[in-house]
Amino acid sequence: QLQLQESGPGLVKPSGTLSLTCAVSGDSISSNNWWNWVRQTPGKGLEWIGEIHHTGSASGTTNYNPSLMSRVTISLDKSRNQSSLKLNSVTAADTAVYYCARVPGGCSATSCFFDPWGQGTLVTVSS
C-alpha cells in the first residue's frame, strides 16, 4: 500500500530555511508519477507549492507555484526513495501544515488529482 510520510523540524526561525522530506513506501520515486508539496493555513487554505518528476534532467523536472518560486526548491533522493522541500527566507506567513502528495501518472487527458496524501506536518515559523 502506497504511503507518504512527511518529516522535518516543527519550528523554524524567521529568515531561516524550512526543510522537509517525504518518505515514499509502496512505490518508487522513479516511477511515472509527479511528487507534490501542498501546504494548508487557516487563512489561505490549501496552497500548491510545487512538484517534481524524476525525468528530464539529472535533478528531475520541477514546476513551482509562481508566488513561491523564488524561495522553493524540490528535489528527489532516489537512494532513499524520498522527496525533499526547501523553502528559504521564511516568515510567519509560512507557518502551515505541509503535505506531500502524489499525482499518479501525471495529469492525463482525462484526469489529474492528488492521491494519496501524507498525513502532514506542522511547521511553525517563530523566534
Next chain:
Amino acid sequence: EIVLTQSPGTLSLSPGERASLSCRASHTVRSDYLVWYQQKPGQAPRLVIYGASSRATDIPDRFSGSGSGTDFTLTISRLEPEDFAVYYCQLFGSSPMYIFGQGTKLEIK
C-alpha cells in the same frame, strides 16, 4: 488566473438529508480536471471525486459529482455521520498549476 469559489461556506444538515455543495470557476475550465476532496479534523484531504464525476476508490455511491463549464456540484444523497467534514474542490489549470477552492464545511445540524 482562475479562481474557484465554493458555496456555501458552511452547510448545516441532518443525517439522512441530501447535501449539495457548489464550486464555481471564474473562467470555463475542463471538467476532466475538476476534483473534490474530503478533509476531517486532523487528517489529510482524501480524494472523493475526480474528472468532475468519477468516484475515487472506496468512495460510497451516495457521493456524486456533476457539472461543466464554470459550475460544478458535489452531491451526497443521504448523509451519514461520517460524511460531515470540510470539502474542497480543486482544479488543474495554468499558472499556478493546481488551484483549490476555499472549502465548504458540512456540519451536523
